[in-house]
Amino acid sequence: MTAFATLTVPAARPRRRRPLRWVILALAILIALVMLAPLMLLVLNAFKTGVDYSTHGPLAWPTSWSLQSFRDYLDRVDYLRALWNSVLIAALVAVFGTLVSLLSAYAIGVGRIRGGTALLAVFLLATMLPQEALIYPLFYGAQATGLFNSVWSVIIVFTVLQAAFGTYLLSSVMSTLPPSLLEAAALDGAGRWRILWSVVYPVMRPTLSVLMVFFFVWTWNEFYIPLILLSDQSVQTIPIALATLQGQNSIDVTSLNAGSLLSLLPTLVFFIIFQRTLSRGVTVGSVK
Template structure:
């Protein structure tokens, strides 16, 4: 006598039922879709000024006057870019901004590291007061510093040169870097440093072999921030860099504003060209920035 097996039983046996937890993971919940919709709306709001700038940069002057800033261009024109490059010596301004921002980013971070090492590890007397003064110096408005900086640049013959801005912002950024790095160094266990000193490590070796691996994420974040902050500076550079050959990108962009009129399409084209280097820099170092913010635990 032969036994017949129900095909439905065989199918159920070959394919076990999917657990309820897996079915829930396959179907995004309503809350996930709501969070995604809110995040998309916030992203659209944040990107809208940039998209509006791009649209107006590729408009002609007549198109902007006739249809306004919110309309789609009748045709994409690059005349605004040609006009901007004919008015402003953009390659020179771009090189000056890159030189100043890069020099300040690395010099300010290095100076802050050395100063913080003396304060955070060397246990300098009155270190708390020193850090408070450094933090206070970062809060001072630039208008309160401009007169001594102006006369100091004239006295040192650095006026109208990029070195005046590099020196000023290296010191200003290093003050913040010293405060931040000294706070991080103060959390390093003393036993670790004492053990290294007993093994014969010099102060330079302690800084290079023990502290630098711990501080690398924080140093990377400082370099990125110092570069972007210095790139966007306007008030002090516009006073110390009066000559066109030493002007930075923000200063060159400000020369487009006339006393009675302004070409909005040219201004948008210049703003777009001024924004692209920092945007590219941020995209390149985005992973470094995100890792530096979340890392830094002492092991």
């Protein structure tokens, strides 16, 4: 008979969590609570009545959950019209701004046009200029072209401004593409247009998706330029409609909180829908 020796492998002991991990977790939870505190106060005060707010203050729990503030806000503001204007402007700026950024960055980063570095410096300067320095030429330009009180005035302005940043970002990324990849496509007979859509675009698609999400959120939150160019109530965006609740001598705080909550919900829904797009774009960019 042949004897087989059996070896017993001791079971791996579970690793004990270090106290440092618990400290980091506690700090992360604390930071999350601090960041969520303004949103929690917004929700609490949105469901209060004016009497409840003036009696107990902003930090107290509502004595009764009321929808009166939402009714007052919807009675004073055409929310659906403002929501449509904001969605239309932000969506078109995101699409057009990303497209213009792709085309101009392709010419600078891959086409190697003359003066590309100077153009990038101009684009960078355009992103650094305050909007107050641009409002006078934009105002008179909108009046001269007949686009004043039209959503297209804001769409054109923010498409150019967002594309300046997008061009600066994408051109630096495109300049790192392997030249052998582009040369191989050219040897196969592909022209510049075919190289753009068959070679460059698939590589840049995650970055373009992230850029489009950023353009949408940035344009949604814009206030100063739309306030000047869109004075008519029928073309106002949500931030401008929300500002109409602030009177000269008084502010309806509960209605303002209700309107802020309704204004925040579309961006939250948009972020939840495109959260995977953001995570994929960041992950792919890090792998590259």
